[in-house]
Amino acid sequence: MISEIQTQVYAGRVKDKETLMLSSSGGAFTVLSDFFLEKGDAVVANVYNYQTNTSEFRSIQNKSERDAARGSKYMQSKPGEIFCEAYQWLMLNxxxxLLFVGMGCQADGFRKYAEMRNIRNRVFIVDIICHGSPSPKLWKEYTESLEKRKGKITYLTFKDKRNGWKSPTAFVKINGKEVSISDYVRLFYNRCALRPSCHECPYTTTERRTDLTIGDFWHIEETIPKFYDPNGNSLFLIHTDRGEQLFNSIKDDLDYCQSDTKQCWQKNLESPTPVSEHRQEFWKDYQREGIEFIMRKYGRLHFKTRVKNKIVKIILVAGGGGITSDCISCYADYSERRAA
Ligand SMILES: Cc1cc2nc3c(=O)[nH]c(=O)nc-3n(C[C@H](O)[C@H](O)[C@H](O)COP(=O)(O)OP(=O)(O)OC[C@H]3O[C@@H](n4cnc5c(N)ncnc54)[C@H](O)[C@@H]3O)c2cc1C
Known part of the structure; x- marks a missing residue:
């Protein structure tokens, strides 16, 4: 029997500094998955497939497979047959x-499946806070266009931390060289390409039916400045007694502190990402002109925006914020809310 509890909130970060640098946020996924893999249990998570340029769920049994699942991939991932595979693995063992880690919609789907197949007591379900996922077709065409011009992609990261957690660098490697994909990241953040269902997401809340939710602890430099680390900070929301048990089992591998739902506020914990006013025009352009045209039109920063972002950045850096263009709209929302 699993009991829902009043949501508990923690800021946390993996103690191992190398792992922190390799993780998108504060390394919550590695610490959680280590706990299962070290006991011989399984982990279901999302791995990028370089053959097909898609992101897909895999059942993972060792740390090297798990390491390949690290990193946020900004496209909708494919569940494939993973629910059935997880069930079969549990029947054979x-x-x-088993630990399942996926976005809110995928994790809640797995929860319902687990209840239906009577395996809920044998699975731990962790979901990830989500801004929304762009169409996987768009990413596929984007990579096809890149590969046609430059060669095969052998490595992908959306969140390299060389400039810190708040200024992630996104690139692919082709023929050993880094090729920026910041135009695609802009498309991700400008809200034109997210799937329609993401704009009506029912999982943008701190109350969920998974065991635990993980994400970025945005604005922690303001809300818990003593705990802030420029190399990454995870947010943990605990929803069930088993989630609490799980957090207690991993907390020795974390630096952590207790928090609350006010300190950890971010817009995707309150409401779904709103539809862009340019969405219709964007898809019309895509249908008429294709991927390269829309990347030129929507993936580039206009001169005015570049100047505005530069000014905001200078102001924020001068104020000790050190925040990037990706975070600027998010930061503006946060400041408005604090002022209110
Ligand atoms: C599309 C997307 C949007 C996000 N939006 C937000 C947001 O608005 N606010 C916020 O706080 N956090 C958001 N995140 C979460 C954040 O970027 C980190 O992924 C999360 O905090 C885990 O970081 P980590 O350091 O624990 O894990 P890491 O070690 O970096 O591991 C990443 C984890 O994410 C999973 N994953 C990566 N990409 C996908 C995918 N496409 N589908 C399913 N699972 C995937 C991997 O399986 C792994 O479990 C988003 C992530 C994604 C993929």
């Missing part, structure tokens, strides 16, 4: 447990 009756003494074992």
């Amino acid at each position: 009756p003494e074992r447990k």
Whole structure:
């Protein structure tokens, strides 16, 4: 029997500094998955497939496979047959447990499946805070266009931390060289390409039915400045007694502190990402002109925006914020809310 509890909130970060640098946020996924893999349990998570340029769920049994699942991939991932595979693995390994990690919609789908197949007591379900996922077709065409011009993609990161957690660098590697994909990241943040269902997401809340939610602890430099680390900070929202048990089992591998739903506020914990006013025009352009045209039109920063962002950045850096253009709209929302 799993009981829902009043949501508990923690800021946390993996103690191991190398792992922190390799993780998108504060390394919550690595710490959680280590706990299962070290006992011989399984982890279901999302791995990028370089053959097909898609992001897909895999059942993972060792740390090197897990390491390949690290990193946020900004496209909708494919569940494939993973629910059935997880069930079959549990049937073949009756003494074992399984950790499922996916976006809110995928994790809640797995929760319902687990309840239906009577395996809920054998699985731990962790979901990830989400801004929304762009169409996987768009990403596929984007990579096809890149590969046609430059060569095969052998490495992908959306969140390299060389400039810190708040200024992630996004690139692919082709023929050993880094090729920026910041135009695609702009498309991700400008809200034109997200799937329609993401704009009506019911999981943009701190109350969920998974065991635990993880994400970025945005604005922590203001809300818990003593705990802030420029190299990454995770947010943990605990929803069930088993989630609490799980957090207690991993907390020795974390630096952590207790928090609350006010300190950890971010817009995707309150409401779905709103539809862009340019969405219709964007898809019309895409249908008429294709991927390269829309990348030129929507993936580039206009001169005025570049100047505005530069000014905002200078002001924020001078004020000790050190925030990037990706975070600027998010930061503006946050400041408005604090002022209100
Ligand atoms: C599309 C997307 C939007 C996000 N939006 C927000 C947001 O608005 N606010 C916020 O706080 N955090 C957001 N995140 C979460 C954040 O970027 C980190 O992924 C999360 O905090 C985990 O970081 P980590 O350091 O624990 O894990 P890492 O070690 O970096 O591991 C990443 C984890 O995410 C999973 N994952 C990566 N990409 C996908 C995908 N496409 N589909 C399913 N699972 C995936 C991997 O399986 C792994 O479990 C988003 C992530 C994604 C993929």
